[in-house]
Amino acid sequence: xxxxxxxxxxxxxxxxTYSQAIKAGNTVxxxxxxxxxxxxxxxxxxxxxxxxxVFENLKAVAEAAGGSLKDIVKxxxxxxxxxxxxxxxxxxxxxxxxxxxxxxxxxxxxxxxxAQVEMDAVLVLE
Numbered sequence: 705x706x707x708x709x710x711x712x713x714x715x716x717x718x719x720x721t722y723s724q725a726i727k728a729g730n731t732v733x734x735x736x737x738x739x740x741x742x743x744x745x746x747x748x749x750x751x752x753x754x755x756x757x758v759f760e761n762l763k764a765v766a767e768a769a770g771g772s773l774k775d776i777v778k779x780x781x782x783x784x785x786x787x788x789x790x791x792x793x794x795x796x797x798x799x800x801x802x803x804x805x806x807x808x809x810x811x812x813x814x815x816x817x818x819a820q821v822e823m824d825a826v827l828v829l830e
Contacts, residue, residue, distance in 0.1 A: 705729055712768035715761040716740035719816065724765045732769045732827040736782070737761040738819035751788050751820050755795040758823050763799070766827055775827040776805040782822040786811040792821070 710725035710732060718724060718735070725734040739747055739754035740761070748757045763773050781792060789809060796804075805825070815822050 710734075710765060710769045712764040714742055714764035714768075716742045716745060719745075725769055727769055727829075730829045732766070732771065732775075732829065734762060734765055734769075734825045734827065736780075736822045736824040737765070738816055738822045740817070740819075747817050747819060751785075752791055752795060754819060754821050755788075755792055758821055759795065759799045762823060762825055766825075769827060769829065771827050771829045773799055774801070775829055776800075776825045777828050778826040779805045779807045780824050781807065781809045782812050782815060783809060784812060784815060784820050788820065 705728055708727040709723045710727055712724060715724055715737065722735050725732050737758050739757035741748055741757065742761065748754055766772055766775060783789065783792070792809065
């Protein structure tokens with residue numbers, strides 16, 4: 705099976721040895737997105753703003769793959785403070801309608817660039 709690299713200028717450039725996403729067949733594996741503004745490559749301030757930026761970054765990569773957030777079947781959320789979980793749910797409700805993707809929320813000690821939230825996803829395109 706061939707692999708296709710997915711790239712969007714509307715999402716932050718990779719800051720390491722990875723692609724923004726890889727498409728294999730009709731499945732797209734999206735790398736983790738942290739709340740970097742793709743224009744400045746700087747972290748946005750505040751937890752809610754960081755969560756919004758992560759969803760915007762995921763949206764940009766999904767669109768570059770020929771899909772949208774509605775095509776996400778699995779979403780992984782990494783939080784440095786699980787006390788922010790209610791905010792994640794509220795922001796997520798702005799981006800997703802039922803049926804919601806399968807999801808995991810994981811508390812971790814630290815993220816790159818001192819981000820408070822990171823998400824990765826799997827999309828299935830029709």
